[in-house]
Amino acid sequence: DARVTQTPRHKVTEMGQEVTMRCQPILGHNTVFWYRQTMMQGLELLAYFRNRAPLDDSGMPKDRFSAEMPDATLATLKIQPSEPRDSAVYFCASGLGGVGVGTQYFGPGTRLLVL
Amino acid sequence: GENVEQHPSTLSVQEGDSAVIKCTYSDSASNYFPWYKQELGKRPQLIIDIRSNVGEKKDQRIAVTLNKTAKHFSLHITETQPEDSAVYFCAASKSSGDKLTFGTGTRLAVRP
Numbered sequence: 098d099a100r101v102t103q104t105p106r107h108k109v110t111e112m113g114q115e116v117t118m119r120c121q122p123i124l125g126h127n128t129v130f131w132y133r134q135t136m137m138q139g140l141e142l143l144a145y146f147r148n149r150a151p152l153d154d155s156g157m158p159k160d161r162f163s164a165e166m167p168d169a170t171l172a173t174l175k176i177q178p179s180e181p182r183d184s185a186v187y188f189c190a191s192g193l194g195g196v197g198v199g200t201q202y203f204g205p206g207t208r209l210l211v212l
Numbered sequence: 213g214e215n216v217e218q219h220p221s222t223l224s225v226q227e228g229d230s231a232v233i234k235c236t237y238s239d240s241a242s243n244y245f246p247w248y249k250q251e252l253g254k255r256p257q258l259i260i261d262i263r264s265n266v267g268e269k270k271d272q273r274i275a276v277t278l279n280k281t282a283k284h285f286s287l288h289i290t291e292t293q294p295e296d297s298a299v300y301f302c303a304a305s306k307s308s309g310d311k312l313t314f315g316t317g318t319r320l321a322v323r324p
Contacts, residue, residue: 130311130312139301139314139315139316139317140256140301140314140317142311142312142313145311152311153311188255188256194307194310200244200246200258200261201246201258201312202258203248203255203256203257204255205254205255206255
């Protein structure tokens with residue numbers, strides 16, 4: 098049963114520190130999404146990639162957030178410097194891009210707390 | 213961009229009764245509509261999805277209906293059980309591999 102994996106599962110850090118979250122998509126999936134979930138904003142799309150190329154990062158605060166796919170098996174989301182308002186659960190999801198194929202499968206999430 | 217509205221925000225039903233959650237979307241180009249169930253502290257999990265070339269899809273106790281003209285779709289859960297208690301999210305996108313716009317979620321509580 099293939100699943101999206103994310104590390105770390107939990108992260109507590111102090112304001113100003115750098116945070117890196119990692120995601121391993123399901124093997125063969127060509128599209129990777131990063132979402133943020135908070136009580137106030139619900140599930141928000143931050144960025145997504147297809148075949149490792151960024152397609153849309155309009156939901157991401159560019160001054161402090163960055164997302165990359167160094168290779169097809171790894172996606173990273175970095176926050177530098179982190180702020181208390183970044184506290185949330187960050188989900189990665191993967192799927193097969195293209196009309197009529199696949200859907201998105203979510204990883205377990207990284208629960209981030211910035212003090 | 214796409215906007216998805218979801219109602220109700222909370223729903224409480226007696227075990228064995230039916231539950232209905234409704235969503236509307238704004239972009240007529242959207243043609244893929246998945247529903248996710250999220251239990252407390254867990255990941256959202258796909259429970260059913262529908263594409264715009266069909267009006268209804270059923271999987272055991274769960275069904276989804278789609279009205280493209282009115283731009284709304286609904287989730288129906290029959291014979292509810294306590295393990296159905298969770299937050300349910302609807303979503304819409306232009307294709308199943310494209311970015312999803314989520315509704316705000318419905319917290320369903322099934323009373324034993």
